[in-house]
Amino acid sequence: MRVPQSWLSELVGELPSVDETAEAFVRVGFEVEEVHRAPELTGPLVVGRVLEIEELTGLKKPIRWCQVQVGPEQTNGVICGARNFAEGDLVVVALPGAVLPGGFAISARKTYGHVSDGMIASVRELGIGADHAGILVLPPGAGEPGDDARELLGIDDPVIELDVNPDSGYCFSLRGLGREMACALDADFSDPAARVTVPDAEGAAWPVVVEEPERCPRFVARRVDGVDPRLPAPWWMQRRLLAAGMRPISLVVDVTNYVMLELGQPLHAFDAGRLSGPIVVRRARAGERLVTLDEAARTLDADDLLVTDDSGPIALAGVMGGASTEIAGPGPDGTIDVLLEGAHWEPTGIARTARRHKLPSEASKRFERVVDPQLPPAAVERAAQLLVEHGGGTIADGRTDVGSVPDRSAVTMPLDLPDRVAGRAYPRGATVRRLGQVGCAVELVTGDDGRAQVLATPPSWRPDLVQAADLVEEVLRLEGLDTIPSVLPAAPAGRGLTPAQVRRRAVSRALAEAGYVEVLPFPFVGPAAWDALGLDADDVRRRTVRVLNPLDAERAELTSTLLPGLLDMLVRNRSRGAADVALYHVGQVVLPHHQPVAMPAPPVDRRPTDAEYAQIRAALPAQPLHVAAVLAGDREARGWWGPGRAAGWADAIAAGTLVGQAAGVELRVTAAALAPWHPGRCAALRVGDWIVGHAGELHPKVVEALGLPPRTCAMELDLDALPLRELRTAPRVSPYPPVGVDVALVADTAVPVAALTDALVDGGGELLETVRLFDVYAGEQVGEGKRSLAFTLRFRAPDRTLTSEEANAARDAAVAVATERHAAVLRA
Template identity: 65%
Template sequence: MRIPVRWLVQQLELTEEHRVLTPEAIADAFVKVGLEVEDVHPLGPVTGPLVIARVAEIEELTEFKKPIRYCTVEIGEPEEDGEPAETTQVVCGATNFVEGDLVVVALPGAVLPGDFTIAARKTYGRVSNGMICSARELGLGDEHAGILVLPSDDDVAPGDDAIDLLGLTDSVIELAVTPDRGYCLSMRGLARELACALDLGYVDPAAIEVPAAEGKAAAVTVEADTGCTRFAMRRVTGVDPTAPTPWHIRRTLMLAGIRSISLAVDVTNFVMLELGQPMHAYDTSRLRGGITVRRARAGEKLLTLDGTERALVADDVVVADESGPIGLGGVMGGDHTEVRPETTDILLEAAIWDPANTARTVRRQKLPSEASRRYERVVDPALPPAALERAARLLRQYGEARILPGRTDEGSPTAPAPVVMAMDLPDRVAGVRYARGVTAGRLQQIGCRVEVGAAEDGTPEVTAYPPSWRADLAQPADLVEEVLRLQGYDTIPSELPKAPAGRGLTGAQRRRRAVSRTLAEHGYVEVLPFPFVSPTVWDAFGLPADDVRRTTLSVLNPLESDRHALATTLLPGLLDAVTRNVSRGARDIALFHIGQVVLPRAQSVPMPDPGADQRPTDEELALLREAVPAQPVHVAVVLAGTHRRAGWWGPGEQANWADAVQAARAVAEAAGVELTVEADTLAPWHPGRCARLSVGGFPVGHAGELHPKVVEALGLPKRTCAMELDLDLLPLVERKPIPAVSPYPPVLLDVALVVDNDVPAADLTSTLRTGGGDLLEDLRLFDVFTGEQVGDGKRSLAYSLRFRAPDRTLTVEEATAARDTAVAAATERHGAALRG
C-alpha cells in the first residue's frame, strides 16, 4: 500500500506538538503499532524554476521522422496595462496536449529527479528554452506516454510555482499490509492507526450522512451460496463525459500506482484508496434487465476489463444481467458494460464478497487486482452505502452529475460478537502494570464500544463491542494484543525465564546430536531436503507393488501438486539433493539428513475433535495418539564420486558400498550400540552390494550401492551409494565415557585365513572377535586376496589383531595363544585355514 504523507496527515487532528510530522516520524509510528514499512519515497527533489504554463501556440515540425512540436508557452499572466504575457519556446515530442492546455515547464536552471539539469539548447533546428514535463520526469508516477496536462482551475495561473502546486516536497510511504489487517489497505485505516500511535484525534472519512433510500436504484437478486453478503448500488445521471479528473485525485492515484482513466473510473478508485471499499461503475445504457449475483454456468465466458476472454467455472461468482455475465465478483468488471468516454448515465456498485472464494477465483483465473487484494483480506461490511454516497457526491461536484434518489442495498452487515475480558489481563500477559483506564482507552481508540463492569467474583472486566471493520477481534487474546501493540511492544520488559534445575536434553536428543556431529566429522554435509514425494518415485526405486514404503499419506494443500505424499524414507529427498548438486557442477558428494518419516498405520483411525475450550481427557488424548501415524526418526547418507580425493599424496578412491556401511558403523558407535552387518537384497540397493544392518539381531536399516537401474532412472552419478537406518529402533544407551589410557604395551599380530568365497567377511570377523577372548582389544581386516595361490573358489582375508592386558605387560606367548584360539574357532565354524 502506497500512501502520500500529505493526504494521510489531513485526517489527523494535529496538536502543537505534532504540527510538523516528518515522513520518518510517521514511518516510526507505524512500526510502533506493528505495521511493516517497506520504504519511504521522497518526491523529487526538484529545484530551480518549475512553473505552470499555458500552451499558446503549437508549430508542427514535419521534416522529421517522428512527431516534433515547437511550442510557445505563456509563463506569466498578461499585465494590467495590456502588455502580453511573458512567453518562451520549448521543443516537445509529446502530442497529448493542445493549445490552451496548462502544462508544467522546467525552465533553464531547474534540476529534476535523477540530477537532470535543464538548460537552453538547440535541437531539431530550434532553440528549446526548457522542457515540458511528464509525470514520470517529475517523480509523480510511471506514466511516460505523454506530458502532464493539468485541468483548468481558477486558482491556477501561468507562472505559478509548480513545485508547491504539485506537492513535490511530499513523500510516499510504502507499507506491506499483512492478511489480518485488510482495513489498512486504505487511507481511512492507516490514518486511524497513525492516530492511535501518536495519541491524536482522528476524522473518519466514512462518517458521512447517508440519506435514506427512496426506492431502488436497480433490480438486484443475490442468489444463495454465492458468498456475496451485501450488494449495494447507486445511480447518477447527466455526467459530463468531458469533465477532467481533479488534480488532487489524479495525483493521489499516480502516487498509489494507479493509472488515471476517466473521471468516473478515477472516482471509484479514489474512494477505494480513501475508504478501502472497492467499487465498480457500469454504463447504465448497456445493461439489459435486472442484475443477478450467481454462480457461473457451464460454458459461460466473460471478456474482462483487461481485454482477456475468460472461461468460467461453477465456482466463479459473477454479476450478470439478461445478456449473461458482466463482471467477475470481487475481482474485475466486464468489458461490455464498462464506462466509456461518451457515458453519461452511471450505475455505481459497492459489494462485499467472500474472501476465500475471491482468492480461489484470482488464482484460478490468474487475475489479481486492487479490488481482489482487499476482498481477500476482508472489507468492512458497513462501508457500501457510505462509499456509494461519497463517489456519487464527487461525480456531482466534479462532473455535474445528478444523483437519483433510489439506492439498492441487498443484505446487511453482521456485527461482530462482543468479547468479555478481565480488565487486568493485558497487565498480566505483559508483566507490566498499566495506568488506570489504559485498557478501555486503547480499545476505544481502535473503534470498540466499551462497557466496564465486574465479574461474579467482583473482579473488574471489560466488554468490548468490536467495530464492523475488525471482525478479527474474537477472543480476549485479540484484545490483549491490541492493547499491548498500541502501548508499544518496546515497553514490555525482556526477561529470560529461569531454567529449572535437573532438566536438559533427553537421551534421544543427545544421541541425535552425537550422530549428527559424528557424520559431520566423517566428512558428510547435512542437508534439509523436501519432505514430500511423488508417487512415481517408487517406480524409479524399483519397489514391488506390495512394498509397505508405497503406502503413504497425502496432504490436502501440497506445496507442489505432483509431490503431495509424506515420505516413508529419507532417500528420495537426499537423492534429489544429489541430482541438484551434480547439475550445479559438484562431482564428489557426501550428504546426510536426520529427520522423521511418516508411516501410516495398517488401519486408519478417525481423528477426534476434542475442541479447544478445555484440556482433552485422557481418553481423547489416547485416541489422538492412536490416530496420528508413526513418525520415527531416521538417519540416511548418500555418497557419489570420489570419497577420498586425489592429491599429491596419491590417487583418489571411488566411493563404494563399504563407505556406506562404514557410515552406519560410525552412527552405531556414536549411539553406543554394536552393529551387525549381513548381506541382504532390498530395493533400491544393488542385490549383490547391499547390507542389512542389525542391532541385537533386529534389523534397523540397510546400506550399500544403489541399483544401476535406479541410478539411471534418477539421473544419479554412477555407483552412487546410500545408507538409511531407524534411529528410534536403536536402544538408548547412557554413555558417560571416561578416557582410559593403558600403561601397558600392546602385542600386534597378523593372521591370513583362507576361506570359501561364500563365507561373509563379517561372519569370519565376528568369530575371530569372539575366539580372541578378553585380551583381543582390536581387530581390523586390511587385505582381501584371490588368485591361483589360494585356489579356485577361495579367498584370503588378512587381519591385524591387537592384544593387551589391562593389569600387566602381556607376553608374546599369551598373545599367540589367544590368536591360535581365535583361528581355531574360525577353522571349526567356517573351515578356515592359515595361509602358508
C-alpha cells in the same frame, strides 16, 4: 502497505516528522519495513509538452527524436526510446544540470545524430515508483510547460512502508492505518467511510442471485451510465496510487484501486454492455474455464466461487475478474455503462482459490484477511461519485444489496483485567478510552460478584475481537507494550538437555563436520513427488496426512520421508551454480494411522484431564525424527594433488554409519532393494536384524525424472528407531600397539561383503579391533563367478603386546568362520 504521509495527515490532522510517524506505528505494534524519503533529485525538473515526434530509422531499436516544449517560449530536442506517449502529451523533463536519484547527471549530449537537450523521465528514474515500462505521462491539465514538476509530483512527500499483521486486515487501507495512528498520537480520527453519504435507492441496479450465502454473505452493485473511459484519472489520484506502489491504468481501474486503498474494500467494475442476464454467485462446475484479466485461461475447481451471467463465468470471486466483461473501449456515443460490484466474501474460500490458481491479488490479499462487511455500500457509492465527477457519468437509479451481515456479539471483561495481566496499574478510564478508540461500543456493568465489568461490542471491521483476552491485548498494545514491567522468572533447576536432544545435536554436528551442509526443506509434498521417486501404488510412504488449508495446492500433504524436500534443495543449489553438493536435514516426518482416528475437541475452560490428554495424543499421527543426506558431484575436490573423486553409493552408506557412530550405535550394512534407490547399489542400515534406514545411489529413472545429476546418492535413517544410549561407557584405550594382518578371501560373487565381514568379526574374537575392506578383484585368476576380497584385520590386546603367533591364530580363527559360513577360500 505503503502509506504516503500527506494522505495519512488528511485523516488524523498534522503529523510529526516522518521518523516520529514511523515510531508511532511501531508503538502500536506495526513493523516498519522502510521509510521512503524524498528522492535525491536536484536541478531543473519541469513539465513538458510533446510537440513533434520523428521516428528514426535504420537503428537496431526504436528511437524517437522529440520536440518538447519545456517553457513558455522554449523548445528542446530530446532523444527517447519509449513509445507510450504521443504528440500533445504532458511529460516530465529533466533539463541539463539536473541530477536524478542514483547520481545520474543530465547534460546535453549528441546521440543518434542529434543533440539530446534533456531527458524525458519514467517513474523509476524519478524515484517515485518502480514502473519502468514507459515514461510518465501526465493527464491533461496537470500543469503547463515549464512548471516545476517537483511540487506537481509530490516528490517531497515521504512514504512509510509497513508490514501489516495477518490478523489486521483492516490496516490494508488508509482508513485502518489512520485509526491506528490516531490511537498512537491520541489524535482525532476522521473516518473517510463516514464522509460518504449512501442515499436511499429504490429497486435493483442489476438482478443478482447468490446461491452460496455462506461464502458470499453480501453483494452490492451500483450502476454508473455514460462514463467516458478515455478520460484519465485526475493527477492527484494518480500521484497517490504511484506513492502507494500501484500503476495508474485507466479512469475506472484507478477509481476502484483508489477506493480500495482509501477504505479497504476491493471493488470490481464490469462493462454493463457486455453482461447478459442476471448475475449469479455460485460454485464452479466440472469442466468450466475462465480467462482472467491477466489473459490466462484457467481450469476451475469445484471449490472455486464464481460470479457468472448467462454466458458463464465472468469473475473468480474475490480474486480477479474475467476478460469477457472487462472495461472495453467506448461505445458509439463515446461512453460506456459501468456496473460496480462490492461484495463481502468468506475469507478461507478466497485464500484457497488464490493459492490453488497461484493468483495472489490486491483483492484476495484483503479478502482472505477479512474486510469490513459494512463497507460495500459506502465503497460502491464512493466509487460511483468519483466516476461521475471525473468521468462524466450519471448514477443510475437503484442499488442491489443482497444478503446481510449478522450483528457482533458483545464481549464481557473485568474492568481491572488489563491491569492484572500487565502487572501494572493503568490510569483511571484508560481501558474504556482505548477500547473506544479501536471502535468498540463500551458499557460499564456490574458483574454477579459485584465487581465492575466492561461490556464491549466490537466494530464490524475487527472480527479478531471475540474474547476478553483480545480486549486486554488492545488495551496493552495502545497503552504501550514497552510500559509493561519486565520481570525475569527464576529458572527452575533442571537436568539440561534430554538424551534424545543430546543425540540429535551429536548427529547434526557429526554430519556438519564431515562436510555436509544443513538445510531446511519444504515439509509438504504432492502425488507428483511419489511418482517421480518411482514408488509403487501400494507403497506405505504414499499414505500421508493431508493439510486442509495448504500453502501450495499442488503440495498439500505432510511428507512421510525427507528425501523429496532434500532433493528439491539439491536441484535448486545446482541451478544456482553449486556443482558439488552435500546436504542433510534432521526433521520429523508424519505417518498416519492405519485407520482414521477422530481428534477429540479439547475443553477451553479448563485443563484437559489425563484421560482427555491421552485421547488427544492417541489421535495424533506418529511423527518420528529422521535424518537424511543427499550428495552429488565430487566428494573429494580435484586439484594439484589429483583428479578428485565423485560421490558414490559408498559415501551415502558412510554417512549412515557416521550417524550410527554419533548416536552410539553400531549399524550393520546389508544389501537391499527399495525405491528410489538403484536395486544393485542400495544398502539397508540395520540395528541387529531391524532395518532403520537405507542408503545408496538413486535409480537412474528417478534421477532423470527429478532432473538430478547422474549418480546422485542419498541416505535416510529413522533416528528414533535407534536405541537411546543414556549412559555411554567411555572407550578403553589400550597402551599397547596393534598388529595388522591382511587376508584375501575368494568367495562367490553372490556373497555380500557385509556377510563376510560379520563372519570375520565373529571369528576374530575379543582381540579383533577393526575389519576394513581395501580391495576387490574379479578375473581369470580367481575363476568365473568368484571374486577376491582383501581385508585388513587389526588385532590388539588391552593388557599386553601381541605376538605374531597370537595374531596369526586369531586371523586363522576368523578365516575359519568365513570358510564355514560362506565357503570362502584363503587366496594364496
